[in-house]
Amino acid sequence: MSQAPEQEELVLAAQFPTPQLAQWQELVAGVLRKSGRLPVGFDGDAAEKIATKTYDDILVHPLYTRQDAAPAAGMPGLPPFVRASRPEGAVTTGWDVRQRHAHPDPATAKKSVLTDLEHGVTSLWLVVGDAGLPIGALEDVLDEVYIDLAPVVLDAGAGFLEAADALLEVHSDKAIPASEVGGNLGADPIGLRARTGADQDLDGAIQLAVRVSGEFPRLRTLVADALPFHQAGGSDSQELGLSIATGVAYLRALTAAGLSVEKAAEQLEFRYAATADQFSTIAKLRAARRLWGRVLEVSGAPTVPQRQHAVTSPVMMTRRDPWVNMLRTTLACFAAGVGGADSVTVLPFDDAIGLPDNFARRIARNTQAVLLEESKVAGVIDPAGGSYYVERLTDDLAHAAWAFFQTIEGAGGLAAALDSGLVEDKLAETWQRRSRNIARRKDPLTGVSEFPNLTEKLPIREQAPAGPSGGLPQVRLAGAYEELRDLADAQPQRPKVFLATLGPVAAHTARGTFAANLFQAGGIETPNAGATSTADEVAEAFAASGTQVACVCGTDALYAERVPDTVEALRTAGAKKILVAGKGEYEGVDGYIHIGCDVLTVLRDTLKALGVGA
Structure with missing residues (x-):
């Protein structure tokens, strides 16, 4: 039997010339020239014209190659x-998979708690004390929980000592050996100081840690919680730098109390926000481990890794169109x-409205189940590595976070930087x-500043107990728009802006769609x-x-032909304020709306005119 002729090895793309970076750059330049975004005579790298900057002033290029290798x-x-x-x-x-519980009713x-544990949750984050569950109810709430298998993390604020004793007593009553007790007692006096602006019991937390160790x-x-800084509007590098400063402050206090650096480091867990900006979140968590690894390296404990708890960002959650939060938290969970x-921890989609219902909790835990079991996200270690x-x-x-950490250290440490106002500033x-950027919709918020739904029926939720306050502010990206929506909704009749459509x-x-989208972001109806x-x-x-307010919408050609007569006719019909969708200068017009305008100012002025x- 004759043998088949030996096949030559197939080399993919072998017939194509090797593309060069310069060729791609020239193609980009051609596109930008056609769109008018490239100045006449520009001879630099055109790709830099479409690069962006983060809030840490890190330049993000549109393409990365081997030349950018870290x-x-x-x-x-x-x-x-x-x-x-x-x-x-x-x-x-x-x-x-750690689920947060803050309902005050035991x-x-x-x-x-039991429902969550029966459906895939593997640890519990319990808010206890004034902001959540009564501390005295811990025994009852955990009665049917195998807390040696599903560890508990406490968040008790200033009551951490009482809460710690109560939780340890539950372990003792269940006859769980000391060697099997896991979780975290959740003491974070520095984070609480940031939230409240008041001194907290650092000594008590350190003594508790020494005993526990x-x-x-x-x-x-101890928890080095970066959420207070994230929720005050901080950038990724600021969140990182302040978390490392918190960890260093605890490390110093613990070693001064007699623990070795290794034992001190093992008492800490770091908590970070995971946002819908997936690449920034991935990089932030990777950078956090590197930063803390450097601290422990110079402290003499290089083999102790950072323990991380990622929480989907409360700052990105919206009260309006809250179902979009399911998409945001999915991206954030994936990135974490x-x-x-x-x-x-995936926060339920109704977190910004109040205490979650059963459906919201189910979606939150199932988000993690899908990513783990169906998408196999954990099946490869560091899948973004090498990008x-x-x-x-x-x-x-x-590097940006380390520089900010050094700024805090140069100011005398985190406590001094908080007291001086440096951190808040x-x-x-x-x-x-x-x-x-939010006001100008450069940072768009789907369902809020973009594509709002004026006819939505919002879920009604029981209000959550108030958490610690009085220190750093707590912000949400959608807050300013939602205030205007609430104001408009509270009127006997919904405010209106008439779209004077031409042609x-x-x-x-x-332009009519653009204008409608813009005004509806402030709760304003837009008949046309x-x-x-x-x-x-x-x-x-x-x-x-x-x-009594109108916005003219059409093409530039129609504007030149019809705006003067239209403005006059609208004034005669009773218009007190007339805007034009687009840029230009037209007699008798009170203002203009266009891409990049300050939408919040336009909405406030329009509501005032109404x-x-x-």
Whole structure:
């Protein structure tokens, strides 16, 4: 039997010339020239014209190549732990699915806890004390819980000592050996100081940690919580730098109390926000391990990795169109898992409204189940590792965070920086920058500043107990828009802006849709004239709309032809304020709306003109 002829090895793309970076850059330049975004005579790298900057002033390029390669990230489970805190990552067990519970009613909390544990949750985060469950109810709520298998993390605020004693008593009553007690007692006097502006019991927390370290080898006592800084509007590098400063403050106090650096580090867990900006979250968690690894390296304990708890960001959650929060938390959870967080908490989609219902809790835990079991996100260690972009962003973020950490240390440490106002001022600067971009919709918020739904029926929820306050502010990205929506909704009749559409539907659809989207973000209804051919038709429809504010929408060509007559006709029909969708200068017009305008200012001024909030 004759043999088939030997086949030549197939080399993919072998017939194509090797593309060069310069060729791609020239193609980008051609596109930008056609769109008018490239100045005449520009001879630099055109791709930089479409680069963006983060709030840490890190330049994000549109393309990353070998030339952008960052220093080697090492291997999982080995210093500096960039790729994972454990050599096996989360491949064998998945990350810890940690659900938060803050309902003040013990019976409701107990039912929710058991339901969560029966459906995939692997640890509990219990808010106790004034902001949640009564401390005295811990025994009852945990009565049917195997807390040696599902560890408990406490969040008791200033009552951490009482809560710790109560939880340890539950372990004792269940006859759980000291060697099997896990979780975290949740003491964070520095984070609480940031939230309240008042001194907290650091000495008590340190004494508790020393006791726990000697008696319960698997139990942690302290949380270096970065959420107070994230919720005050901080950037990723500020969140990182302040978390490291918190960890260093605890490390100093613990070692001064007699613990070795290794034992002190094992008492700490770090908590970070995971946002819908997936690449920033992945890089932040990787950078956090590197930063803390560097601290422990110079402190003499290089083999102790950082323990991370990632929480989907409360700042990104919206009260309006809250179902979009399911998408945001899915992205954030994905990023937390890819970034190597040890534990992940997905906040329910109605978190910004009040206490979650059963459906919201189910969706939150199932989000993690899908990502772990169906998407196999934990099946590969550090799947983003090796990406030129992610590695460079991790490195840039680590350097920016270390610089900010040094600023805090140079000010005398975190406590001194909080007392002097340095921390609040730095965070406020970042929040002001972000607020300007939110106002101009450069940072869009789906369902709020973009594509709002005026007819939505919001879920009604019981209000959650108030948490600690009085220190750093707590912000949400959607807050300013939602205030205007609430104001508009509270009126006997919904405020209206009439869209004075010029010409056929095809001529005014683009700007009409833009204007409607803009005004509806402030809760303002936008009736329109439809297809029109004369100023009188527009004015007649305006008079029937029952409002006193109009926005002209059409093409530039139609504006040149019809704006003067339309403005005059609208004034005659009773218009007190007339805007134009687009840029330009037209006589008799009171203002303009366009891409990049300050939408919040436009909405506030418009509502005032309509007699709302005046």
